[in-house]
Amino acid sequence: MSDSTAETIPAQDRPSRPVKLRLPWGLLLGLATIGGLIAIWALASALGWASPVFLPSPARVWAALNRVAFEGYANATLLAHMGASLWRVFAALFFTMLVGVPVGLIIATSRIGRGILDPLVEFIRPLPPLAYLPLIIIWCGIGEGSKVLVISIAMLAPIVISTVSGVKAANENQIRAARTFGATRAQLIREVMLPAALPSIFTGMRIALGAGWTTLVASELVAATRGLGYMIQSAAQFLVTDMVIAGILVISALATASEILLRWLERRFLPWIGKS
Amino acid sequence: MxxxxxxxxxxxxxxxxxxxxxxxxxxxxxxxxxxxxxxxxxxxxxxxxxxxxxxxxxxxxxxxxxxxxxxxxxxxxxxRAVVFQDDALFPWRSVVDNVALPLKLAGKPRAEREATARHWLQAVDLAGQEGKHIWQLSGGQRQRVGIARALASGPDFxxxxxxxxxxxxxxxxxxxxxxxxxxxxxxxxxxxxxxSVEEALFLxxxxxxxxxxxxxxxxxxxxxxxxxxxxxxxPRALKSEPGFIAARERLLAAIYEKEAA
The missing domain is CATH 3.40.50.300 (P-loop containing nucleotide triphosphate hydrolases)
Structure with missing residues (x-):
C-alpha cells in the first residue's frame, strides 16, 4: 500500500494562503497604547497637573532607574534587588510545583484524597497574603524561608487546581487504551494523566507566577534587606515617588519576561498543544 | 486456542x-x-x-x-487490544514510542520494544515515519499507528x-x-x-x-x-460476485428489518 499524496502531506507543508502584507496589529496596538500612556504622563507632569511628589515625570523615573542601577538604593543595586526577588519567586514556584502537582494528582485520581485535600486547598485559596503574613512570621520567623513560604502559599491553589482540571481533561479513550495494555495505576498516572495534564499545568504555572509577583511586595514587608518589594517600600516611606514607579516598572518587566520564558518553554516542550 | x-x-x-x-x-x-x-x-x-x-x-x-x-x-x-474510533494515540510521544508503549508498560527492555514497534510500523506501511509527531500524520496514518500499537502488545484478540x-x-x-x-x-x-455492510462482508x-x-x-x-x-x-472480483451481492442484500434486509414498525 502506497500513500496518496493527499494523505501524506502534513498540514504545515501545504501551500499557505497568498502572502499579503500582514502587520503584527496586536503588537503595534499594544506598543501604541503604552506609548500613548507615556505621552499623556509626560504631558501631565510637564503642564504641572499634579505635583512631582505625586506624579514625577518619565524623565525623573528614568533617572531614578539609572540611580538605582548604578549607585544603588536602599542598601543595594538594582541587580541585587532583582536577584533577591527573582530568587524568592522562582524558589517559591519550584517548591509549590513539588507539592502542588502531586496534590493535584491525588485530588484528581483518589476519592479519599480529594475528600482530605480539596477542603484544605479551598481554605487556602481565597486568603489574602497580608492576612497570613503575620502568622507565618510568628511560626517560621523572619528568615528567607518565610518569604518564600508566603509566596508559595499564594501559588499553591493555581498549581493544584490546574493539575486537577488537566488530569480530568485526559481523553477517556487514551486512559482506556493504557488500561488495555495492562497499565497499573501508577503507570496510568505517569504515562497518560500527567502528560495529558501538562498543558493545563503550564497555564497554572503562568497564573501562579502572576500571583507570586503580586505577593512579592507583601513577603518583603518584614525584615528584608534586598528585593524589589523592599526597595519600593523604602522609597514610599520617604515619598521618593520616582523610585516607587521605577520599582513597579521593573517588577512588571520581570513578570512579562517570565511569562515570555514560560510561553517559550511551552512551545519548546509541549509542541502538541492545540494540535490534536 | x-x-x-x-x-x-x-x-x-x-x-x-x-x-x-x-x-x-x-x-x-x-x-x-x-x-x-x-x-x-x-x-x-x-x-x-x-x-x-x-x-x-x-x-x-x-x-x-x-x-x-x-x-x-x-x-x-x-x-485484548482495542483500536478506537478516535485513534486515542498519545500526542506527547513520537510515532514509534506510541507503538512501543504497551511493551514499556509490560516491562520489556528498551531494545526489544523498539524492535517490536518498528516491526509493526513496517507491517502497517509506516516504515520511515517512526520519529514523527502524531499530529504530523493523516487520519489514515494515525489509525494505522493505532492498529500497530494494538498488535505490538501481542494480543489474542x-x-x-x-x-x-x-x-x-x-x-x-x-x-x-x-x-x-x-x-x-x-x-x-x-x-x-x-x-458498513460491505466492509463487514468482505473482511x-x-x-x-x-x-x-x-x-x-x-x-x-x-x-x-x-x-x-x-x-x-x-478484491474487486470478489466484491462483484453474485454471491457477495446476494449476501449484502440479505444483511441489509436484516439491518432494516421492521424499520417501519
Whole structure:
C-alpha cells in the first residue's frame, strides 16, 4: 500500500494562503497604547497637573532607574534587588510545583484524597497574603524561608487546581487504551494523566507566577534587606515617588519576561498543544 | 486456542435507584476464536459499541458472562487490544514510542520494544515515519499507528470500534486489505464494530447483525471473502460476485428489518 499524496502531506507543508502584507496589529496596538500612556504622563507632569511628589515625570523615573542601577538604593543595586526577588519567586514556584502537582494528582485520581485535600486547598485559596503574613512570621520567623513560604502559599491553589482540571481533561479513550495494555495505576498516572495534564499545568504555572509577583511586595514587608518589594517600600516611606514607579516598572518587566520564558518553554516542550 | 465468549449477556445503563434502567443489550451470545474475524453491524442505538466495551472489559454485564477460555473477564487486559474510533494515540510521544508503549508498560527492555514497534510500523506501511509527531500524520496514518500499537502488545484478540469510520472511501479500501493481512499474520481473533455492510462482508468470517431496542442478535452468517483475498483472489472480483451481492442484500434486509414498525 502506497500513500496518496493527499494523505501524506502534513498540514504545515501545504501551500499557505497568498502572502499579503500582514502587520503584527496586536503588537503595534499594544506598543501604541503604552506609548500613548507615556505621552499623556509626560504631558501631565510637564503642564504641572499634579505635583512631582505625586506624579514625577518619565524623565525623573528614568533617572531614578539609572540611580538605582548604578549607585544603588536602599542598601543595594538594582541587580541585587532583582536577584533577591527573582530568587524568592522562582524558589517559591519550584517548591509549590513539588507539592502542588502531586496534590493535584491525588485530588484528581483518589476519592479519599480529594475528600482530605480539596477542603484544605479551598481554605487556602481565597486568603489574602497580608492576612497570613503575620502568622507565618510568628511560626517560621523572619528568615528567607518565610518569604518564600508566603509566596508559595499564594501559588499553591493555581498549581493544584490546574493539575486537577488537566488530569480530568485526559481523553477517556487514551486512559482506556493504557488500561488495555495492562497499565497499573501508577503507570496510568505517569504515562497518560500527567502528560495529558501538562498543558493545563503550564497555564497554572503562568497564573501562579502572576500571583507570586503580586505577593512579592507583601513577603518583603518584614525584615528584608534586598528585593524589589523592599526597595519600593523604602522609597514610599520617604515619598521618593520616582523610585516607587521605577520599582513597579521593573517588577512588571520581570513578570512579562517570565511569562515570555514560560510561553517559550511551552512551545519548546509541549509542541502538541492545540494540535490534536 | 483461545476463545472469547459472551454468553447470554445483557446490559442496562442507569442508576440502581431512581430512574428505570435503560436496557442496551439483551441476551447476546457470541463467541470469537483466534483466527476468526467477526463483524458486528447494526443501526445506531443497537448497542454495537457497548458490545465491544463488554468484550474489552470496560463495562461489566448486568446479566450473563463474558469469559476467555471459561475464565470470567473482570476488566481490560493485554490479551485484548482495542483500536478506537478516535485513534486515542498519545500526542506527547513520537510515532514509534506510541507503538512501543504497551511493551514499556509490560516491562520489556528498551531494545526489544523498539524492535517490536518498528516491526509493526513496517507491517502497517509506516516504515520511515517512526520519529514523527502524531499530529504530523493523516487520519489514515494515525489509525494505522493505532492498529500497530494494538498488535505490538501481542494480543489474542483485536477489538476494533469503527476504526475506519472517519476515513475516505479509497483509504478505507486499502485499509481493508491491510487489516486482512495483519489479521492473518498476527493470528488474532478480530472483532470489528462497523456500520458498513460491505466492509463487514468482505473482511469477516462471520457477520452479526444487531437489532436495536434493546440490542439483540437478529441475524448471523459466515463468509469466506476475506480468506479468499488472503489466498490471492482479486478484491474487486470478489466484491462483484453474485454471491457477495446476494449476501449484502440479505444483511441489509436484516439491518432494516421492521424499520417501519
Amino acid at each position: 483461545s476463545v472469547l465468549s459472551l454468553s447470554h449477556v445483557s446490559l442496562s445503563y442507569g442508576q440502581p435507584s431512581g430512574t428505570a434502567a435503560l436496557p442496551v443489550l439483551k441476551d447476546v451470545t457470541l463467541s470469537l476464536s483466534r483466527g476468526d474475524f467477526v463483524s458486528v453491524i447494526g443501526r445506531s442505538g443497537s448497542g454495537k459499541t457497548s458490545l465491544m466495551n463488554l468484550a474489552a472489559g470496560f463495562l461489566r454485564p448486568t446479566a450473563g458472562q463474558v469469559s476467555i477460555d471459561g475464565r470470567p473477564v473482570t476488566g481490560p487486559g493485554p490479551d 483485536l477489538l476494533m470500534d469503527e476504526p475506519l469510520g472517519a476515513l475516505d472511501a479509497m483509504t478505507r479500501d486499502r485499509m481493508h486489505e491491510l487489516l486482512l493481512k495483519l489479521w492473518d499474520e498476527s493470528h488474532t481473533g478480530a472483532l470489528l464494530i462497523t456500520h 469477516s468470517t462471520s457477520v452479526v447483525v444487531l437489532a436495536p431496542g434493546p440490542g439483540r442478535i437478529s441475524f448471523q452468517e459466515d463468509y469466506d471473502y476475506g480468506r479468499r483475498f488472503i489466498r490471492g483472489e482479486d
